[in-house]
Amino acid sequence: MRRKSAALVAVAALLVGGCSAAGSSTGDGANGAAPVEFSGFVGGPGILTQTEDAIKVFNTENPKYKMTFVQGQLNQPPLQQLTAMYAAGNVPTVFVLDTSSVHLVSDKLLDLSGEPWVDNAYPWAKAQGTIDGKVLGVPASVTAIGFLYNKKLVEKAIGGPFDPATVRTRTDLERLFATVKSSGVAAATQVSPLNWSLGAQYMGKLYDAQGDDAARAKFLADLRAGKVDLMSNAVFNGLMDTLDLMRTYNLNAAKPLTGTIDTDSKAFADGKVAFWFMGDFQWPVLQALGLDPASDDYGILPVPVSNDPTDPWNQKLMASSSFMLCIDKTVSTPEQQAAAKAYLNWYITSPSGQDYMVTKAGQVPAYSNVKLPPSNPLGRAVAADVSSGGTYSPVLDLPADHLPVVGDIMVKYLDGKLDRAAVAKAIQAYWTSAK
Amino acid sequence: MSRHWRNAGGYLMFSGPSTFAFGSVTIVSFVAGVVLTFTNWDGLSTSLSFAGLDNYRAAAADSAFWASLAMTGRYVLFVVLLSNVLAFLLALGLSGKIRGKGLLRAGYFTPNLIGGVVLGFIWYFIFTQGLVAVGEALGLEALSSSWLASPSQAFWALVITSVWQLVGFLTIIYMAGLSTLPRDVLEAADIDGASGLTKLRLVTLPLVRPSITICVFLAMGRSFMTYDVNLTLTNGGPYGSTEMVAMHVYQKAFVYQEFGTGQAQALLLFLIVAVISAVQVSLSRRGEVDL
Numbered sequence: 001m002r003r004k005s006a007a008l009v010a011v012a013a014l015l016v017g018g019c020s021a022a023g024s025s026t027g028d029g030a031n032g033a034a035p036v037e038f039s040g041f042v043g044g045p046g047i048l049t050q051t052e053d054a055i056k057v058f059n060t061e062n063p064k065y066k067m068t069f070v071q072g073q074l075n076q077p078p079l080q081q082l083t084a085m086y087a088a089g090n091v092p093t094v095f096v097l098d099t100s101s102v103h104l105v106s107d108k109l110l111d112l113s114g115e116p117w118v119d120n121a122y123p124w125a126k127a128q129g130t131i132d133g134k135v136l137g138v139p140a141s142v143t144a145i146g147f148l149y150n151k152k153l154v155e156k157a158i159g160g161p162f163d164p165a166t167v168r169t170r171t172d173l174e175r176l177f178a179t180v181k182s183s184g185v186a187a188a189t190q191v192s193p194l195n196w197s198l199g200a201q202y203m204g205k206l207y208d209a210q211g212d213d214a215a216r217a218k219f220l221a222d223l224r225a226g227k228v229d230l231m232s233n234a235v236f237n238g239l240m241d242t243l244d245l246m247r248t249y250n251l252n253a254a255k256p257l258t259g260t261i262d263t264d265s266k267a268f269a270d271g272k273v274a275f276w277f278m279g280d281f282q283w284p285v286l287q288a289l290g291l292d293p294a295s296d297d298y299g300i301l302p303v304p305v306s307n308d309p310t311d312p313w314n315q316k317l318m319a320s321s322s323f324m325l326c327i328d329k330t331v332s333t334p335e336q337q338a339a340a341k342a343y344l345n346w347y348i349t350s351p352s353g354q355d356y357m358v359t360k361a362g363q364v365p366a367y368s369n370v371k372l373p374p375s376n377p378l379g380r381a382v383a384a385d386v387s388s389g390g391t392y393s394p395v396l397d398l399p400a401d402h403l404p405v406v407g408d409i410m411v412k413y414l415d416g417k418l419d420r421a422a423v424a425k426a427i428q429a430y431w432t433s434a435k
Numbered sequence: 436m437s438r439h440w441r442n443a444g445g446y447l448m449f450s451g452p453s454t455f456a457f458g459s460v461t462i463v464s465f466v467a468g469v470v471l472t473f474t475n476w477d478g479l480s481t482s483l484s485f486a487g488l489d490n491y492r493a494a495a496a497d498s499a500f501w502a503s504l505a506m507t508g509r510y511v512l513f514v515v516l517l518s519n520v521l522a523f524l525l526a527l528g529l530s531g532k533i534r535g536k537g538l539l540r541a542g543y544f545t546p547n548l549i550g551g552v553v554l555g556f557i558w559y560f561i562f563t564q565g566l567v568a569v570g571e572a573l574g575l576e577a578l579s580s581s582w583l584a585s586p587s588q589a590f591w592a593l594v595i596t597s598v599w600q601l602v603g604f605l606t607i608i609y610m611a612g613l614s615t616l617p618r619d620v621l622e623a624a625d626i627d628g629a630s631g632l633t634k635l636r637l638v639t640l641p642l643v644r645p646s647i648t649i650c651v652f653l654a655m656g657r658s659f660m661t662y663d664v665n666l667t668l669t670n671g672g673p674y675g676s677t678e679m680v681a682m683h684v685y686q687k688a689f690v691y692q693e694f695g696t697g698q699a700q701a702l703l704l705f706l707i708v709a710v711i712s713a714v715q716v717s718l719s720r721r722g723e724v725d726l
Contacts, residue, residue: 080689083478104692105479193584193673257584257673260563330481401691408674415673435693 035063038093038336040343041070041078041085042140044323046284047361054356058346065339070095078323079104086331093332094340096323099128100396102137109136110327110337117345122386124393125366129324137324138344141363144319144382144391145201145279147173147189147301153274157183164301168309170242173301177249180274188249189275192264193257193414195407200398201318202243202277202303203406203427207395209235209305209313216395223431230424235313238305240420246277247414256414265289277303280378281322284362293362293376300381312392319382319391321366399434406430471698478694490695491703499675500700503683504707506590507659510679513594514658518601519650523643525602526609527635540610544603551600555667558596559583562668586676589669593677596664601657605650612646613639641722648719652712659708680704 043051048071055069070092072081079101085091086108097105111134112118118126118135122142129137154162157180167173177188191198210219222228230236251273252258259267268276269289280300287293304314325347327340347353348367358365358372364379364386365372374380385391409426412418418426472490476483494500525543529536546554563581570578582588616639624634640647662681665671671678671686678686684704688697 083689086479107480195672195674255580255584258563258567258580260581263563404675404686404690408672411672411674417674435691 035066036335036339037066037068038332038339038343039068039070040340041072041081041092041095042325043069043361044096044140047363050356050360054353054360057352057356058343061350061352062342062346065342067339067343077101089331091328091331093336094325094327094343096140097137097326099137099139099321099324100398101400102129102324102326103131103397104400105326106131106134106136108328108330110329110340111136112138112327112341112344115341115345117348120348120367120369122366122368124319124391125321128321128393128396129326137326138348139321139366140323140325141321141357141361142319142366142382142386142391143279143281143322143364144300144317144385145204146277146303146317147275148268148278148280148282148378149275149299149301150186150268150271150273151297151299153186153271154180156185157274164299167301167304168314169307169311170238170245170304170314171307173242173304174245177245177275181249185274186271187251187273189246189277190251190259190264190267190273191243191246191256191277191414192259192261193411194261195411196403197277198410198414199405199407200403201279203239203410204394204398205303205305205313205318206233206235206239206427207398208318208392209238220395220431223428224434226428226432228428228431230428231421235305236424237420239303240423242303242305243413256416257411261285275301280364280382283376283378287362287376296377296380298377298381300378316390316392317382317385318394319386320394320396322363402430402434468698469702472695472702474695476694477692478688479692486695490699493693493696494699494703497687497696497700499678500680500683500687503678503680504704506677507661507680510590510594510597510661511655511658514597514601515651515654517594518598518605518654519647521598522602522605522650523609523647525606526613527639529606530610530613540607542603543606546600546602547604549600551661551663552667554596554600555664558592558599558664559668562592583669584673586673589673589677593661593665593668593679596668597658597661600664601654605654608650608653609643609646612643616642644719644723648716648723651719652716655712655715656708659704659711 040055043054052069055067059065059067072078077098078096079098082091082095082097082105102109113133113135115135118138121129121139125139125142126135129135129139149164151162154176158176167176180186180188207216207220210216219228247253247256250256251267264276264278265282265285266289267273268278269286269291283291283293286298291298300317302313302315302317305311306314308314325344327337327344329337332340347357349369354365354370354372357363358370359375362375362379364374364382366386368387374383382391406427409418409423409430413420413423473485473487474483475486475489529540529543533539549557562583566578567581569575570580582592620638620642621634624638629637660681661679662685665677665679665682669677671682680700681704684697684701686697687700688694691697
C-alpha cells in the first residue's frame with residue numbers, strides 16, 4: 001500500500017514540477033559578458049516583419065542586450081493576450097497596450113517618470129500614458145480618426161482646388177457630399193458597419209466634445225448616475241445628425257451592413273467613395289491596394305458636430321497614441337527592466353530606432369525630437385496637425401465593455417433597427433449599469 | 436511487495452505521460468477554474484478575495500448569457516441533425532460500389548483537417564465576396580448581399596460552415612459502422628423480399644445505432660463548444676446576434692474582465708452539456724442492438 005502511495009506522490013510531483021517549470025523565464029544576464037536577455041511583445045499587425053528587423057538592428061547596435069521578439073495574434077487586442085501571458089507567468093519585459101488599457105494594468109508597470117527620453121513625447125501624448133502622476137507607458141506613435149478623403153475625386157467634383165480648412169460646419173460637409181454625389185464622380189461616403197469604428201471611434205466624441213477634463217469627468221459621472229438625458233444633449237444630437245448625413249450619402253445605403261473592413265478599404269482605394277470615416281492607421285492596407293505613398297492626394301478631416309463655424313470640435317482631429325509601450329515590473333528582473341528601458345530609449349532617440357518608427361513602420365511620431373517625415377500622405381496630414389496643435393486628446397479610460405456594447409447599439413442604428421431615442425436610451429442604460 | 440512496485444513502475448511508464456498531460460492540462464485547470472468562481476479575480480490582479488456565490492448570481496442574472504445559450508441550442512440542433520443526416524447519406528453512398536471512392540472519401544474528410552480559424556476565414560470570404568459576386572452576376576436577390584450582414588442569415592452561415600467541417604469526419608465513422616454490418620442479416624432481408632428502403636429502415640439503421648450514438652455525441656460536444664468558427668466567421672455579429680455561448684464566456688472573462696463570472700458561466704455550460712450528453716448517450720444506448 002505504501003508503495004502505491006509513493007507512486008502517486010511521484011505522479012503528483014511530476015505534475016507540480018511541470019506546472020511550475022513554465023513560470024521561470026528569466027535569463028542570467030547579470031554575469032559579465034553574457035548579454036541581458038529580454039523579450040518584447042511590440043509592433044502591431046501590419047508591421048511584424050519591420051519590427052523583427054528593427055529588433056535585429058537593436059541587438060547589433062547594443063551587444064549588451066539580447067532582445068527576442070514575441071509575436072502576438074493579429075485579431076486580438078494586446079490586453080487579452082497579456083492576460084493570458086500573465087496567467088501563464090510568461091510575461092514579455094516590454095509590451096504594447098492599447099492606450100485605453102494602461103489604467104487596467106497600472107499596478108504591474110514600471111514607472112518611467114525619471115527617464116529623460118520620456119520628455120520627447122508631445123505633452124498630450126505623454127499625458128495619455130501618465131496615471132496618478134506616473135509615466136507608465138510611452139506612445140508608440142500617433143493615430144488620428146476622422147474622414148479620410150480622396151483629394152482628386154473631391155477636386156474633380158467641385159471643379160477646382162479643395163481646401164480642407166473650408167469645412168467648418170456640418171452644412172459645409174453636407175454641401176460637399178451633395179456636390180460629389182451630383183457630379184457623379186463617386187459616391188460621397190461610406191459608413192463601415194464595424195462596432196469598433198462606430199462605437200469607440202465615432203461615439204467616443206460624445207464624451208470628448210463635452211469640454212475640458214473636468215467637464216468630461218462630470219458628464220461621465222452624470223451618465224453613471226442616470227442624470228443625463230442624451231436626447232437633449234447638443235453633442236449627442238450633433239453627432240447623430242452627422243451620422244444621419246453619412247447614412248444618407250452612404251454608398252451602401254440600401255444595405256448598410258454589407259460593408260466589411262476589406263470591401264470598404266477596396267472601395268476607397270478604387271476611388272468609389274470620396275470620404276470615409278476611418279483612421280490613418282488604415283494606410284498600410286490602402287497602400288497594399290495600390291495607393292501611392294509619395295502622392296499627397298489623400299487627407300483627413302475632423303468630424304463636424306455642429307453648425308457653428310467657430311466650434312473648435314469641428315476643426316480638431318481626434319488624435320491618440322496608437323499603442324503605449326510599457327515595461328513589466330512584476331516578473332522581469334531589474335536587469336531586464338534596464339534593458340527594456342534601453343530599447344525604448346533606442347526607439348525614441350536613435351537614428352535607427354526613428355527610422356523604424358517612421359520610415360519602416362510608416363507611423364506618425366508622437367515625439368517632437370523626431371524630424372523624419374511620415375512615409376504616407378495620411379501620416380503627413382496627421383503629423384502636420386499634431387505639430388500645429390490641430391488635434392485633441394480623447395477620453396481614454398472608458399470601461400472595457402464600452403466598445404462592444406455601444407458599438408453594437410450603433411451598428412443596430414445603422415441597420416435601421418433603432419431610432420435616435422432608442423439609441424439614447426440604450427447608451428444611458430449602458431452607463432447606469434457600467435462597472 | 437515487489438510485484439506492487441513493478442506494477443507501479445509499469446503504470447508510470449505506460450500511463451504516466453498521459454496521466455501527467457491529462458492532470459496538468461485538464462484536472463489542474465478545471466479545479467483552479469472552480470476555485471476562481473468563488474473569487475473576485477479580474478484576470479490580471481495579483482490579489483483576490485473570496486466572493487462567495489456572487490459570481491453564480493451574476494452569471495444567472497446575465498440575460499445575454501441565456502440568450503446566447505438559447506441561440507447555441509438552436510445552432511446545435513441544426514448542426515447535429517444536418518451533419519449526421521448528410522454524413523450518413525454520404526457514407527451510404529460511399530459504401531456502395533462506385534468509382535473513385537477513395538478520392539471522394541479523402542475529399543469529404545479534408546475540411547475537417549482545416550483548423551476552425553482558417554475555415555472561418557475561408558467562409559468569411561465566400562460569404563462576403565464570393566457568393567455576393569455570384570449573386571450580382573446572376574441577378575439572384577438571395578445572394579446579392581453578404582449573408583453575414585443579416586442576423587438570421589448569419590446564423591445559417593454558421594450552421595453551413597460547421598456542417599461542412601463536421602460531415603467528413605462523421606462520414607468516416609458511419610462508413611466504419613456500415614462496413615461491419617453482418618452480410619448474412621442483409622442477405623436474409625433480401626431473401627425475405629425487403630425493398631431497399633425497408634432494409635435501410637429495419638436492418639441497417641438499427642445495426643449502426645452505435646455509430647449514431649457516437650456521431651451525435653461528437654457532433655453535439657463539438658458544436659456546443661464552437662468558438663473558432665464563430666470568432667472568424669461572424670465575430671458574434673451583426674450586433675451580437677450570433678454570439679454563441681463559448682464566445683460569450685470568453686468575452687465576459689477576457690474582454691469585460693469579469694473573470695469569476697465568466698468562469699462561473701463556463702462551469703454552468705459544462706454542467707448543461709454534460710447532462711445533455713449523458714442523457715443522449717444513455718437514451719441511444721438503450722436502442723442499440725446486440726448481435
